[in-house]
Amino acid sequence: MSPRFRVNFNTMIFLVVLQGAAVVLFCNWYYQLSPCDSPPRKGKVHVLLLSSWRSGSSFLGQVFSQHPSVFYLMEPGWHVWTKIEKPGARVLRMAVRDLMRSLYQCDFSVMDSYMPENYNMSTLFMFHHSRALCSPPACSLTRRSDMSNETLCQKKCDSQGLEKVEKACHTYSHVVLKETRFFELESLYPLFQDPNLDLRIVHLVRDPRAVIRSREESAKSFDVDSAIVLEQRNVPAASVQYEVMQEICRSHVRINERAILKPPPFLKEMTNQMEEWIYKVTHGKGKGSKKEAFQITSRNANEVSQAWRTLLQHSKVKRIQDLCKGAMSLLGYRTVDSEKEQKRLDIDLLVPREPYEFSWISAKSQRTGSS
Ligand SMILES: *[C@@H]1O[C@H](CO)[C@@H](O)[C@H](O)[C@H]1NC(C)=O
Ligand SMILES: *[C@@H]1O[C@H](CO)[C@@H](O)[C@H](O)[C@H]1NC(C)=O
Secondary structure (H helix, E strand, C coil): CCHHHHCCCCCCCCCEECCCHHHHHHHHHHHHCCCCCCCCCCCCEEEEEECCCCCCHHHHHHHHHCCCCEEEEECCHHHHHHHCCCCCHHHHHHHHHHHHHHHHCCCCHHHHHHCCCCCEHHHCCCHHHCHHHHCCCCCCCCCCCCCCCHHHHHHHCCCECCHHHHHHHHCCCEEEEEECCCCCCHHHHHHHCCCCCCEEEEEECCCHHHHHHHHHHCHHHHHHHHHHHCCCCCCCHHHHHHHHHHHHHHHHHHHHHHHHHCCCHHHHCCCHHHHHHHHHHHCCCCCCHHHHHHHHHHHHHHHHHHHHHHHCCHHHHHHHHHHCHHHHHHHCECCCCCHHHHHCCCCCCECCCHHHHHHHHHHHHHHHHHC
């Protein structure tokens, strides 16, 4: 574990990650996690990968999950949302937060409320996406130092109850949860302020035009989640995806404002070392072979991220740009004004660097400005 990573910042790391750039960021962070053969440290590190649907968080989750020091769970909040369907996101967020707090502490008894009778490890949402659940002591299939195979894990790994899951969790130095079900930060404050958690947050965002196009492909599978996001409001079927996107875009603005523009005191304690560390990870120094391995995916991801430009009707693009105007400008996505501009892939729609500079310069000037 490098000293830089161990800097004791008991606040959070807040990173707005943009497609492509995300890969670089994670490789660097990934490097800095402790190697698998070192014993778990006393103070465990807890990471929340906060994102939204169809934003690449499953991939980033995998980058964490495959690391030998990480115990990873994908969207534990899914259990809350599917068990208690009726209310909206606002009512359920505290339950999701408390669930996460218990899981960070490797207390899985909390899951009992949300599981069916006689549940198994495989009842956990996407359990096979967690390498830790495919490895000892949860399962004998994959050595902890090896990359796991989801298909095989799903077939071969299971056990009654969550005892082995809990046992496994205790053996890791890092617990990483990915969650898509928060639309603000306020409900998470108690977690930030808990010194035992030492929580870091990675906020992953994606161009809303790419998200809507991706959501359109599998709209049906979002029905339950969409209804909860929209607080069970009656919304015409043709508008559901757009109204959900609007909520998601609003949440980007809200989260960004909270964390960067108007942070509460405990979020403002950014140390110089921390800023330095963040600068380094976001500006991707050091080109190791691991990083090159990820660049293949990165290139593919880039193509995927541009797919909406040829496949999404311009009228839809305009509509989403309208709904997400604030978030897009905040995050550095350029709008297109015509179909021609949309389809000209040589026009770059990412405002270069601005999102990073925006984030950290703002944090800095906020501090000097207010003190
Ligand atoms: C996972 O295992 C299955 C079954 O053995 C195999 O067909 C597949 O190629 C493996 N996937 C990867 C990514 O290695
Ligand atoms: C998992 O649950 C199913 C249904 O409850 C059961 O038939 C099966 O034996 C369980 N598997 C394990 C490994 O306990």
